[in-house]
Amino acid sequence: MCRWLAYSGTPVLLDTILYKPAHSLIDQSLHSRLGVETTNGDGFGIGWYSEESIDTPALFKDIGPAWNNRNLRELADHVRSPLFFAHIRASTGTAVQQTNCHPFRHGRWMWMHNGAISGFHLMRRELSLLVDPELYSDMEGTTDSEVMFFLALTFGLDQDPPSAVSRMAGVVERTGREHGVEFPLQMTVSVADGERVWAFRYSSQGDSRSLFYSTRVDTLRKLHPDMTFLEGVSDETRLIVSEPLGDLPGAWNEVPESSYGVVQPGADELYPFAPAPA
Template structure:
């Protein structure tokens, strides 16, 4: 399981989440307390928004704690909206293209969790993409493919609904081809204006997600696990929830995968899976 942190509000130095707190994201990269594994050493990444619509991005395969460039960037970059991630690989080798966040146009995305049976459903998942989204795929992870599916299903116009449709399609596909479906995830994604996050699992073991105000009024951070021991500050987001951080502050809603999208012809699906 990976660890991540995201922020939206008045411009803030990235170090306020990434390096400075007692239980910062870098600290979590080698001493996570609310994950299956304490170490998240398979790379890291940052995506931040500034004066241009597209996010800046920096990723590498080094453990986050050992990269001096990460600490320097986090100290110097100030942004009103950013995503930061440390990776513990489940699907996909340790290489830069597989490090989060993933970016497509103005959109950025990062993920913690796993899709079971991914090796059996990957090809039919890819077949749902049009040429533009298929050719945008540069890595081999389930996370990047889920992001592209959500874009294909309308993330730009209806972010939470499109993500729910993408997750529901993956569940439906896995049930059809393997007889079982298990997805555990938290994910954060943004167009540079609004920050979205979801927490979901097909069973009772959804990865953790917390929210807390940070800095000026209306500014919030979302994290895999709290950055300090101030228990009264952090609110755990319930499983089956979506969070929206906008200029209006923090809103929450139910997150229910939509399983109504038509599967491709059964023969083609089975041929791809086999």
């Protein structure tokens, strides 16, 4: 499968999150503790919004492993962002190519996924034909993850992200079961519009891939007054990760099964999630 993280809060250099933590995403590309595979070396991608504009996020992707990419190291030392995604890929069968690397982008939206549509090869054509014809030509790769994104866009991601993702999940499950797949969907998904981040944890089997969110910064300051990093970030700074970036006591909380959260200005929120009947 894959590993990913989403950051929202005080603008920081990407290096601060990607490389410096003890169990950073770069470390996870070689030594994942909670993933299906220990190594995630089938490409990577980062996507970030600048402080000047949230209209279109920037993307950088490559097909090699993240752990030895000099360009990624260079970018991380110089790019500062208030909201960014990072993803390391372990392919579930589709080609290792740049257009299959996450995150995916459409307009102001970014999307990344860990998991799989089981039996995707059986239903790829059927699911793809459900994508809005005006969006279809914008799909570049061959992954189930990108099809999921464009289905969510088709179902109204611009208007109501949780409803759009719920409808996407319902269509995938219906289609999968029509093809005899007992548990069609496995997903942890993050999607952002430049201001908010949504994160979803769901699987048809009720045994979803790992997902965690960071404890509120004001609480962490009380628990760990010696942590200098916490002095320079706002109380609204938040991380969502496939697996914790370190072992700091009290820093990480598991996202409940079949739920989704919203990171946004003001209070963050957590809700139950279920696919919409299709």
